[in-house]
Amino acid sequence: MNRTAALILASLIGITIGIGIYTFVYAKGGSYLSNDPAACANCHIMTEHFDAWAKSSHRTVATCNDCHTPPGFIAKYATKASNGFWHSFAFTTGDFPDPLTIKTHNRVVTEQACRKCHAEIVEAIEAGPGADRAYADDEPSIDPRPTVGEEMRLGHSVASTQTSCVRCHMHVGHWVR
Template sequence: MKKRTRPRLATVLYILIAALIGGMAGIGTYTFGYAKGASYLSAGSESCANCHVMQGHYDAWLKSSHGKFASCNDCHAPHDSVVSMYYCKARNGFFHSLAFTTGDFEENLRITDYNRRVTEQACRNCHEDVVHQIDIRAIGELNEDHTERLESNACIRCHSTVGHDT
């Protein structure tokens, strides 16, 4: 009877590398095939409804005043650079897909602090003239870093359903 020998280290490494490549190819195929991952690289708002959980928000946006003038990215992605816009989209995509895949999300979706800041800044970018006048009346002279203004006089504090009215 032959005595069994342990697999050689090289064989184990080849198997691990093949499994890693196969896993990455499978995840990539799923992400960019079935889950339409490439659509998230565009500015098209319809990609936001790829996930059925967002369909109601997308439908409400289509009927809203913002649906005629602004895309989802206009309100939910930073405007300061392409890098921060894609960072935001990648960050949100990762956490959204994780939550929706695992089912670990509240039925009534809630905006995160990070996304609240992004959306608040987007409101202020588009409605700068009006917001500036409101800020001056609400808190007097603006402090240098504007943190007091953003926290005490946030647009989305009163206008939380704008863009998603149902």
């Protein structure tokens, strides 16, 4: 190997090691491999979201990964790697929206998580009016109060396959601004 090739190879190895040290030591990159919500707060711009999640009703039932990464090992870590790269790029260049906005792929992942955990509610909405009314001896109930399913359908006039949970409930989990 000639001197120039050796210098280029040594430079590439040095750059790779430097990026690795930065990522896993300074930026606490190893923490992103865990399910610990505190890892999301490593980045100062996410602290507000972490603090809001810690005060939310979801803090005891869901972590950041439960709502913001798809199920499955490969899909989860591919999403985390992609998000990590683009977050790092945006914060390094200073080119990010404030307040933060969710990307289309991540919105789909979050929507699917809502529907999975709240499947009973989704089914009640999709069933249509009166589907959960109790009837005795083929006689309609005369109870004027709305059933749970009917209450859930209030405000969900568009078919739930077209309605996005996060469109109206975007602050559930971690309300900010």
